[in-house]
Amino acid sequence: MLDGPPGGGYRSPMRRAHAAEVAVVDLAVCDRCGLCLPLCPPEAIHLELSDLVVDRQACTGCRKCVAPCPVGALAMVDA
Numbered sequence: 808m809l810d811g812p813p814g815g816g817y818r819s820p821m822r823r824a825h826a827a828e829v830a831v832v833d834l835a836v837c838d839r840c841g842l843c844l845p846l847c848p849p850e851a852i853h854l855e856l857s858d859l860v861v862d863r864q865a866c867t868g869c870r871k872c873v874a875p876c877p878v879g880a881l882a883m884v885d886a
């Protein structure tokens with residue numbers, strides 16, 4: 808079943824692909840604490856081989872991960 812209104816809710820893949828901004832991680836700063844992973848609504852943040860990865864196609868640009876990062880490793884950039 809689809810979320811949101813008929814014709815595509817906020818979780819639709821098309822909406823995700825057109826986010827104006829996406830989150831990026833500075834791996835020189837990230838301490839791999841994992842705090843940001845459960846904060847991301849579309850689950851766009853993953854740990855791969857111990858490094859944090861943001862899936863640019865899945866990121867909706869919601870910014871919910873940026874402020875909570877204790878070391879300021881996450882930032883928004885133009886998509």
Ligand code: SF4
Pocket residue numbers: 832836837838839840841842843844859875876877878879880881
């Ligand atoms: S919250 Fe910040 S330091 Fe922790 S894993 Fe996420 S980006 Fe890295």
Ligand code: SF4
Pocket residue numbers: 829830846847848849850851852861865866867868869870871872873
């Ligand atoms: S900006 Fe939002 S969607 Fe993108 S990685 Fe951060 S929490 Fe996830």
